[in-house]
Amino acid sequence: MNRFLVPLGIFVVLIIFLLIGLTLNPREVPSPLIGKPAPAFRLAQLQDPAMTITPEELRGKVWLLNVWASWCVTCRQEHPLLVELARQNVVAIVGLNYKDERDKGIAWLRELGDPYLVSAYDRDGNAGIDWGVYGVPETFVIDKAGIIRYKITGALTPTNIRDEIIPLIKELNDA
Amino acid sequence: MPNKLLFTILLALLVPLAHAGEAVTLHDDPKLEKRVMALSEHLRCLVCQNQTIADSNAPLAVDLRSQVREQLRQGQSEQEVLDYMVARYGDFVLFKPLMKSNTWLLWFGPLLLVLLGFAVLIIQLRQRRKLVQQAAPMSAEEHARVAALLSGKHEGDRA
Numbered sequence: 491m492n493r494f495l496v497p498l499g500i501f502v503v504l505i506i507f508l509l510i511g512l513t514l515n516p517r518e519v520p521s522p523l524i525g526k527p528a529p530a531f532r533l534a535q536l537q538d539p540a541m542t543i544t545p546e547e548l549r550g551k552v553w554l555l556n557v558w559a560s561w562c563v564t565c566r567q568e569h570p571l572l573v574e575l576a577r578q579n580v581v582a583i584v585g586l587n588y589k590d591e592r593d594k595g596i597a598w599l600r601e602l603g604d605p606y607l608v609s610a611y612d613r614d615g616n617a618g619i620d621w622g623v624y625g626v627p628e629t630f631v632i633d634k635a636g637i638i639r640y641k642i643t644g645a646l647t648p649t650n651i652r653d654e655i656i657p658l659i660k661e662l663n664d665a
Numbered sequence: 666m667p668n669k670l671l672f673t674i675l676l677a678l679l680v681p682l683a684h685a686g687e688a689v690t691l692h693d694d695p696k697l698e699k700r701v702m703a704l705s706e707h708l709r710c711l712v713c714q715n716q717t718i719a720d721s722n723a724p725l726a727v728d729l730r731s732q733v734r735e736q737l738r739q740g741q742s743e744q745e746v747l748d749y750m751v752a753r754y755g756d757f758v759l760f761k762p763l764m765k766s767n768t769w770l771l772w773f774g775p776l777l778l779v780l781l782g783f784a785v786l787i788i789q790l791r792q793r794r795k796l797v798q799q800a801a802p803m804s805a806e807e808h809a810r811v812a813a814l815l816s817g818k819h820e821g822d823r824a
Contacts, residue, residue: 519755520755520757521755522755523752523753615728619728622755624711624754
Protein backbone atom coordinates (compact mmCIF):
# COMPACT_ATOMS: atom_id res chain seq x y z
CA MET A 491 0.00 0.00 0.00
CA ASN A 492 2.77 2.34 1.05
CA ARG A 493 4.43 1.66 -2.27
CA PHE A 494 1.65 3.45 -4.11
CA LEU A 495 1.10 6.18 -1.59
CA VAL A 496 4.34 8.04 -2.26
CA PRO A 497 4.04 8.23 -6.08
CA LEU A 498 0.38 9.12 -5.69
CA GLY A 499 1.33 11.92 -3.32
CA ILE A 500 3.91 13.26 -5.74
CA PHE A 501 1.39 13.03 -8.56
CA VAL A 502 -1.23 14.97 -6.57
CA VAL A 503 1.27 17.71 -5.70
CA LEU A 504 2.27 17.93 -9.36
CA ILE A 505 -1.38 18.19 -10.43
CA ILE A 506 -1.99 20.96 -7.90
CA PHE A 507 0.97 22.92 -9.26
CA LEU A 508 -0.22 22.45 -12.85
CA LEU A 509 -3.75 23.53 -11.92
CA ILE A 510 -2.43 26.69 -10.28
CA GLY A 511 -0.37 27.24 -13.43
CA LEU A 512 -3.51 27.07 -15.54
CA THR A 513 -5.11 29.92 -13.62
CA LEU A 514 -2.11 32.23 -14.09
CA ASN A 515 -1.83 34.48 -17.09
CA PRO A 516 1.73 34.55 -18.40
CA ARG A 517 0.92 37.64 -20.46
CA GLU A 518 0.30 39.64 -17.33
CA VAL A 519 3.75 40.93 -16.59
CA PRO A 520 3.76 43.00 -13.41
CA SER A 521 4.67 46.54 -14.31
CA PRO A 522 7.68 47.97 -12.52
CA LEU A 523 6.15 51.41 -13.11
CA ILE A 524 3.51 51.00 -10.42
CA GLY A 525 4.33 53.39 -7.62
CA LYS A 526 6.61 55.38 -9.92
CA PRO A 527 6.00 58.78 -11.52
CA ALA A 528 4.23 58.62 -14.87
CA PRO A 529 6.82 58.85 -17.67
CA ALA A 530 6.77 62.24 -19.32
CA PHE A 531 5.95 62.82 -22.96
CA ARG A 532 4.91 65.72 -25.08
CA LEU A 533 2.93 64.54 -28.05
CA ALA A 534 0.72 66.11 -30.65
CA GLN A 535 -2.99 65.61 -30.10
CA LEU A 536 -4.70 63.13 -32.37
CA GLN A 537 -7.46 65.42 -33.56
CA ASP A 538 -5.39 68.59 -33.63
CA PRO A 539 -1.71 68.16 -34.59
CA ALA A 540 -1.03 71.77 -33.69
CA MET A 541 -1.87 71.15 -30.03
CA THR A 542 0.22 69.04 -27.69
CA ILE A 543 -0.56 67.08 -24.57
CA THR A 544 1.68 66.12 -21.67
CA PRO A 545 0.90 64.22 -18.45
CA GLU A 546 2.01 67.30 -16.52
CA GLU A 547 -1.22 69.05 -17.50
CA LEU A 548 -3.22 66.51 -15.51
CA ARG A 549 -1.32 67.03 -12.28
CA GLY A 550 -3.79 67.33 -9.39
CA LYS A 551 -6.33 65.04 -11.03
CA VAL A 552 -6.88 61.33 -10.87
CA TRP A 553 -6.86 60.15 -14.45
CA LEU A 554 -6.73 57.10 -16.70
CA LEU A 555 -4.35 56.64 -19.57
CA ASN A 556 -5.87 54.23 -22.05
CA VAL A 557 -3.55 52.99 -24.79
CA TRP A 558 -5.51 52.21 -27.94
CA ALA A 559 -5.26 51.90 -31.71
CA SER A 560 -7.70 51.54 -34.54
CA TRP A 561 -5.99 48.30 -35.61
CA CYS A 562 -6.49 46.78 -32.19
CA VAL A 563 -9.42 44.39 -32.08
CA THR A 564 -9.61 44.15 -28.29
CA CYS A 565 -9.78 47.95 -28.10
CA ARG A 566 -13.01 47.83 -30.06
CA GLN A 567 -14.34 45.35 -27.55
CA GLU A 568 -13.55 47.48 -24.49
CA HIS A 569 -14.45 50.80 -26.10
CA PRO A 570 -18.16 50.91 -25.13
CA LEU A 571 -17.10 50.53 -21.49
CA LEU A 572 -14.84 53.57 -21.80
CA VAL A 573 -17.62 55.54 -23.41
CA GLU A 574 -19.91 54.58 -20.55
CA LEU A 575 -17.23 55.46 -17.98
CA ALA A 576 -16.78 58.87 -19.61
CA ARG A 577 -20.54 59.44 -19.58
CA GLN A 578 -20.64 58.80 -15.82
CA ASN A 579 -17.97 61.47 -15.52
CA VAL A 580 -16.09 59.80 -12.67
CA VAL A 581 -12.59 60.19 -14.02
CA ALA A 582 -10.64 61.98 -16.75
CA ILE A 583 -9.68 59.56 -19.49
CA VAL A 584 -6.74 60.37 -21.72
CA GLY A 585 -6.06 58.28 -24.81
CA LEU A 586 -2.69 57.28 -26.12
CA ASN A 587 -3.22 56.47 -29.77
CA TYR A 588 -0.42 53.96 -30.27
CA LYS A 589 1.26 53.32 -33.62
CA ASP A 590 -1.79 54.24 -35.57
CA GLU A 591 -2.55 56.33 -38.61
CA ARG A 592 -4.02 59.67 -37.74
CA ASP A 593 -7.01 59.58 -40.06
CA LYS A 594 -7.85 56.00 -39.12
CA GLY A 595 -7.72 56.88 -35.44
CA ILE A 596 -9.97 59.89 -35.93
CA ALA A 597 -12.41 57.86 -38.02
CA TRP A 598 -12.49 55.16 -35.35
CA LEU A 599 -13.46 57.68 -32.66
CA ARG A 600 -16.07 59.20 -34.93
CA GLU A 601 -17.61 55.78 -35.49
CA LEU A 602 -17.49 54.43 -31.93
CA GLY A 603 -17.66 57.57 -29.83
CA ASP A 604 -14.88 59.52 -28.16
CA PRO A 605 -14.56 58.97 -24.41
CA TYR A 606 -11.22 60.75 -24.24
CA LEU A 607 -10.57 64.18 -22.84
CA VAL A 608 -7.82 64.20 -25.41
CA SER A 609 -5.84 61.56 -27.29
CA ALA A 610 -2.09 61.82 -27.67
CA TYR A 611 -0.77 60.68 -31.03
CA ASP A 612 2.16 58.31 -30.60
CA ARG A 613 2.99 57.52 -34.20
CA ASP A 614 6.26 55.65 -33.67
CA GLY A 615 5.39 54.11 -30.30
CA ASN A 616 8.22 55.73 -28.34
CA ALA A 617 5.95 57.05 -25.60
CA GLY A 618 4.47 53.57 -25.48
CA ILE A 619 7.89 52.06 -24.85
CA ASP A 620 8.48 54.61 -22.10
CA TRP A 621 5.27 53.46 -20.44
CA GLY A 622 6.24 49.81 -20.84
CA VAL A 623 3.39 49.13 -23.26
CA TYR A 624 3.56 45.70 -24.87
CA GLY A 625 0.00 44.67 -25.54
CA VAL A 626 -2.66 47.13 -26.54
CA PRO A 627 -5.07 47.90 -24.95
CA GLU A 628 -3.53 48.87 -21.66
CA THR A 629 -4.99 51.14 -19.02
CA PHE A 630 -3.08 52.98 -16.32
CA VAL A 631 -4.52 54.73 -13.25
CA ILE A 632 -2.53 57.82 -12.29
CA ASP A 633 -3.06 59.68 -9.02
CA LYS A 634 -3.11 63.40 -8.26
CA ALA A 635 0.64 63.51 -7.67
CA GLY A 636 1.28 61.94 -11.07
CA ILE A 637 2.18 58.50 -9.70
CA ILE A 638 1.05 55.39 -11.59
CA ARG A 639 -1.08 53.38 -9.18
CA TYR A 640 -2.46 50.56 -11.28
CA LYS A 641 -2.25 48.99 -14.68
CA ILE A 642 -4.50 46.66 -16.59
CA THR A 643 -2.97 44.91 -19.57
CA GLY A 644 -5.64 43.82 -21.99
CA ALA A 645 -9.28 44.72 -22.18
CA LEU A 646 -11.27 46.52 -19.54
CA THR A 647 -14.27 44.46 -18.52
CA PRO A 648 -17.37 45.36 -16.52
CA THR A 649 -15.83 43.28 -13.71
CA ASN A 650 -12.42 44.90 -13.52
CA ILE A 651 -13.95 48.37 -13.87
CA ARG A 652 -16.41 47.72 -11.06
CA ASP A 653 -14.08 45.83 -8.72
CA GLU A 654 -10.73 47.42 -9.39
CA ILE A 655 -10.82 50.71 -11.28
CA ILE A 656 -13.79 52.47 -9.66
CA PRO A 657 -12.87 51.67 -6.02
CA LEU A 658 -9.29 52.78 -6.66
CA ILE A 659 -10.42 56.04 -8.25
CA LYS A 660 -12.69 56.74 -5.27
CA GLU A 661 -9.86 56.03 -2.87
CA LEU A 662 -7.41 58.23 -4.78
CA ASN A 663 -9.92 61.05 -5.10
CA ASP A 664 -10.46 61.06 -1.34
CA ALA A 665 -6.75 61.04 -0.64
CA MET B 666 4.50 32.54 -78.86
CA PRO B 667 8.14 33.72 -78.53
CA ASN B 668 6.71 36.98 -77.28
CA LYS B 669 4.83 35.19 -74.55
CA LEU B 670 7.98 33.34 -73.56
CA LEU B 671 9.97 36.54 -73.43
CA PHE B 672 7.29 38.12 -71.31
CA THR B 673 7.37 35.20 -68.89
CA ILE B 674 11.15 35.43 -68.58
CA LEU B 675 11.01 39.15 -67.97
CA LEU B 676 8.31 38.63 -65.38
CA ALA B 677 10.43 36.00 -63.64
CA LEU B 678 13.31 38.44 -63.57
CA LEU B 679 11.11 40.88 -61.70
CA VAL B 680 10.51 38.46 -58.83
CA PRO B 681 13.77 39.18 -56.97
CA LEU B 682 13.09 42.88 -57.36
CA ALA B 683 9.71 42.47 -55.73
CA HIS B 684 11.38 40.80 -52.76
CA ALA B 685 14.06 43.43 -52.52
CA GLY B 686 11.54 45.73 -50.88
CA GLU B 687 11.28 43.49 -47.82
CA ALA B 688 14.87 43.85 -46.65
CA VAL B 689 14.07 46.77 -44.41
CA THR B 690 16.83 46.78 -41.86
CA LEU B 691 20.05 47.28 -43.74
CA HIS B 692 22.14 49.48 -41.54
CA ASP B 693 25.11 51.52 -42.37
CA ASP B 694 27.15 50.62 -39.32
CA PRO B 695 27.79 46.86 -39.11
CA LYS B 696 29.74 47.22 -35.88
CA LEU B 697 26.84 48.94 -34.14
CA GLU B 698 24.45 46.42 -35.63
CA LYS B 699 26.49 43.60 -34.13
CA ARG B 700 26.23 45.18 -30.69
CA VAL B 701 22.49 45.73 -31.16
CA MET B 702 21.95 42.09 -32.05
CA ALA B 703 24.18 40.86 -29.23
CA LEU B 704 22.27 42.92 -26.69
CA SER B 705 18.92 41.96 -28.24
CA GLU B 706 19.72 38.32 -27.44
CA HIS B 707 19.35 39.25 -23.77
CA LEU B 708 15.97 40.92 -24.05
CA ARG B 709 12.67 39.10 -24.07
CA CYS B 710 10.00 39.91 -26.60
CA LEU B 711 6.97 40.40 -24.37
CA VAL B 712 4.40 39.55 -27.01
CA CYS B 713 6.12 36.30 -28.02
CA GLN B 714 7.48 35.40 -24.65
CA ASN B 715 9.85 32.57 -25.41
CA GLN B 716 11.73 34.53 -28.01
CA THR B 717 14.28 37.24 -27.65
CA ILE B 718 13.77 40.49 -29.50
CA ALA B 719 16.67 39.43 -31.71
CA ASP B 720 14.68 36.37 -32.85
CA SER B 721 11.34 38.03 -33.27
CA ASN B 722 9.88 40.25 -35.91
CA ALA B 723 6.83 41.19 -33.91
CA PRO B 724 6.26 44.96 -34.19
CA LEU B 725 7.19 45.46 -30.54
CA ALA B 726 10.45 43.54 -31.00
CA VAL B 727 11.32 45.68 -34.01
CA ASP B 728 10.57 48.83 -31.98
CA LEU B 729 12.61 47.67 -29.02
CA ARG B 730 15.52 46.78 -31.29
CA SER B 731 15.46 50.23 -32.81
CA GLN B 732 15.30 51.68 -29.28
CA VAL B 733 18.38 49.63 -28.37
CA ARG B 734 20.11 50.80 -31.56
CA GLU B 735 19.24 54.41 -30.89
CA GLN B 736 20.54 54.34 -27.34
CA LEU B 737 23.76 52.54 -28.25
CA ARG B 738 24.29 55.04 -31.02
CA GLN B 739 23.95 57.84 -28.47
CA GLY B 740 26.80 56.29 -26.52
CA GLN B 741 24.90 54.45 -23.78
CA SER B 742 26.57 51.35 -22.42
CA GLU B 743 25.04 47.88 -22.71
CA GLN B 744 24.21 47.91 -19.00
CA GLU B 745 22.49 51.29 -19.27
CA VAL B 746 20.27 50.01 -22.06
CA LEU B 747 19.37 46.90 -20.04
CA ASP B 748 18.56 49.10 -17.03
CA TYR B 749 16.34 51.26 -19.22
CA MET B 750 14.37 48.21 -20.37
CA VAL B 751 14.08 46.76 -16.87
CA ALA B 752 12.79 50.08 -15.54
CA ARG B 753 9.94 49.93 -18.05
CA TYR B 754 9.19 46.26 -18.54
CA GLY B 755 10.49 44.72 -15.32
CA ASP B 756 12.95 41.92 -14.67
CA PHE B 757 10.94 39.65 -16.93
CA VAL B 758 12.30 41.48 -19.96
CA LEU B 759 15.70 39.98 -19.24
CA PHE B 760 15.90 36.68 -21.06
CA LYS B 761 18.25 35.22 -18.48
CA PRO B 762 16.66 35.66 -15.05
CA LEU B 763 18.58 37.69 -12.50
CA MET B 764 20.14 36.03 -9.48
CA LYS B 765 17.94 37.46 -6.73
CA SER B 766 16.40 36.12 -3.56
CA ASN B 767 13.10 35.51 -5.34
CA THR B 768 14.75 33.62 -8.20
CA TRP B 769 16.86 31.29 -6.07
CA LEU B 770 14.28 28.55 -6.35
CA LEU B 771 14.35 28.94 -10.12
CA TRP B 772 18.13 28.73 -10.28
CA PHE B 773 18.75 26.07 -7.66
CA GLY B 774 15.45 24.15 -7.74
CA PRO B 775 16.67 21.60 -10.31
CA LEU B 776 19.85 20.99 -8.29
CA LEU B 777 17.68 20.57 -5.20
CA LEU B 778 15.58 17.95 -6.99
CA VAL B 779 18.69 16.05 -8.08
CA LEU B 780 20.01 16.05 -4.51
CA LEU B 781 16.63 14.87 -3.27
CA GLY B 782 16.71 12.06 -5.83
CA PHE B 783 20.16 10.97 -4.64
CA ALA B 784 19.03 11.03 -1.02
CA VAL B 785 16.05 8.81 -1.82
CA LEU B 786 18.30 6.47 -3.82
CA ILE B 787 20.84 6.14 -0.98
CA ILE B 788 18.14 5.49 1.61
CA GLN B 789 16.58 2.82 -0.61
CA LEU B 790 19.92 1.10 -1.23
CA ARG B 791 20.72 1.04 2.50
CA GLN B 792 17.33 -0.41 3.35
CA ARG B 793 17.74 -3.07 0.73
CA ARG B 794 21.16 -4.04 2.03
CA LYS B 795 19.73 -4.30 5.52
CA LEU B 796 16.94 -6.56 4.26
CA VAL B 797 19.48 -8.83 2.59
CA GLN B 798 21.56 -9.00 5.75
CA GLN B 799 18.57 -9.71 7.92
CA ALA B 800 17.23 -12.50 5.73
CA ALA B 801 17.67 -16.02 7.21
CA PRO B 802 20.42 -18.04 5.55
CA MET B 803 19.20 -20.66 3.06
CA SER B 804 18.94 -24.28 4.03
CA ALA B 805 20.73 -27.06 2.12
CA GLU B 806 17.43 -28.07 0.55
CA GLU B 807 16.87 -24.53 -0.77
CA HIS B 808 20.40 -24.46 -2.16
CA ALA B 809 19.74 -27.65 -4.06
CA ARG B 810 16.50 -26.22 -5.46
CA VAL B 811 18.22 -23.03 -6.60
CA ALA B 812 20.91 -25.08 -8.33
CA ALA B 813 18.28 -27.16 -10.06
CA LEU B 814 16.35 -24.10 -11.22
CA LEU B 815 19.49 -22.43 -12.53
CA SER B 816 20.58 -25.49 -14.45
CA GLY B 817 17.23 -25.57 -16.25
CA LYS B 818 16.09 -28.94 -14.94
CA HIS B 819 13.20 -27.52 -13.01
CA GLU B 820 10.53 -29.15 -15.19
CA GLY B 821 10.80 -32.15 -12.90
CA ASP B 822 9.31 -30.04 -10.11
CA ARG B 823 5.91 -30.01 -11.61
CA ALA B 824 5.81 -33.68 -12.46
